[in-house]
Amino acid sequence: MSEFAKPTLDDVARAAGVSTATVSRCLNAPDLVITATRERVMQAVETLGYTPDFGGRALASRRTNTVGAIIPTMDNAIFARGLQSFQQALSRFGKTLLVASSGYSPAREREQIEVMASRGVDGMLLIGSARPEASVEFLRRRGIPFLGAWNLGGEDGYFVGFDNRAAAAGLTEAVLALGHRRLAMIAGITYMNDRAADRMEGVRMAAEQAGIGADQLPVIEAAYTFEDGARAFGELMALSPRPTAVLCGNDVLAVGALQKARELGLRVPEDVSITGFDDIDLAGVVDPKLTTVRVPHNRMGEAAAEMLIRLISKQPVERRIEIPTEIIERGTLGPPPADPAV
Template sequence: MTAARTPSTPRAPAARAASLADVAALADVSTGTVSRVLSRPDMISEPTRLRVMAAVEQLGYVANGTARALAMRRTMTVGAIVPRFGSSSFPALIQALETTLAAGGYTLLLSAPEPRATGDTAILRTLLERGVDAVALLGAEQPPQVLAMLGASHTPFVCMWAPPDATGSSIGFDEQAAAVLVVEHLCALGHRSLGYIGGRTADSERARRRLRDLKLAMAERSLALHGDAVVETEHGFREGFEAMQAIARREPPVSAIVCGSDYLAAGALAALDQAGIEVPRRLSVASFNDNDFAPYLHPPLTTVHLPIREIGEQAGRQLLARLGAGSAAAPVALPVRLMERASTGPVPR
């Protein structure tokens, strides 16, 4: 005997999303007024704007981004490609970039991949296919394929943390000046033989520039970089701790260690404290970045203040200017300064 089928319960029709006309009706204004409130609120009186926004909130209205993009021929988005953060200063840079763009009405789409292989354009292609209006990149050493793709699509772009050049597309600071500040400070304290803990030069143009500029500044002042006191690693607390442990075991004849970042320096200071090596009486430690935690380490860290947030802000202003949403002067090298604290002192006798 065949069992009788139970009639299926008809599905309730999905609730219709609120439309622009619904908002206009509730606020007792025209659809054009609603549109202007959402796109150009400065053109509308404050009482009308508040009434429209109250209707938007009450109805949960969300503008049709696709339709708006077609009408404006813009998506009001900017793409950024910044290789994985890890323990780095990039979050501060990205936050400043996003805040600046948001003030101009743009949304940031961020990709934080593993360091890409040379010539890999897959992530950029994806961002361009999503219709981003502009792109922010990290570093000056961009593959030719990336620059060719941006040129072919006529997409404005800037390179952050890159030495400013005549094109106006690079936003950064003078790396050589930063290196000189550290080296001159240690030289004035009597140090002549130094060690270094920094990023992997094979993976990062920033690590290559930092080590190169340190070596140049040292050579000009007759300081030596001791090979047994040089470690390349990832930027992180643990990595700095382990690198300093390795250097301490070798007991190289150095009186100061320069770290490529405050994260590495924090780990190095912890390793020295654990080993009973007093800083700065027996070994000085200096670094770069001036992260928020640098003054609160033990001892407080001598470091070069780099304009990390300012790079993000200036990059945002440059992109907005190229998109016609603001104005910005041609980029110049942002200033750096030495924050002298208790982790450096005179060379031990």
């Protein structure tokens, strides 16, 4: 073995004076090997700096102990946090995580699914449930277990997430309870994004329930940036009559709205109320602090890991695990102005 060659099982076997089978057993089922032998082998492993070749191992054992996760983007605190917990939980089970991002594109997600399948992942974590049937079909054909996270999905499939619709409805009810009647919403882009769509629907449902029809509830969809949130808020404030409460599909939009409100000289919540969704760090930092919905990403990541492991090892699992959300009341929601501006 040259200085730069990667040592193989064979090298170790030769160095320890045993067969490759024994070395393999030392690594995978140490109990089968007598202590003296094992120590000799481990010594050889150590001095040679041997690490098993993943490809060879995967090929021979038809297992990879790898699970894949495809998220819309890494550049978003929401997914980052959940994924971090997911990974930690996974590693407790000896699995490693492969992460890829789809950039919110179903086509790119499909590509990544194939990449992961090629790599022989034992299971897969996807976000939400809005995707072409073909992607799902592919996974099923291959017999790769997978689950959706961050929401609760539809008819079939496995899910661990929260009920975005119910949470949004709950928050809306809280707003209504304060006496607001002229609501508006800045929603995230709903195309192929069930979280955003569900939140929008939740707000609409609750409004409807209170006798506020869709025609009286202006909704603007905006991309996930402060600027887009600010712009949408500007448009909403130009409306007449002006809304007294603006429900935002996520905290980033809400913070953008908040900035715009300051720019427009509107006091929050005296002149206009604003709510967010997700309770990212940001929410506690702006002034006033954001009233929002807390989504326990850590718990979700862990629950997802556990569920996927069970799915992979064919243990019985519940079809969906709901993670409860919670309204966090801080400073941006108050009663409507007594004499609302027109």
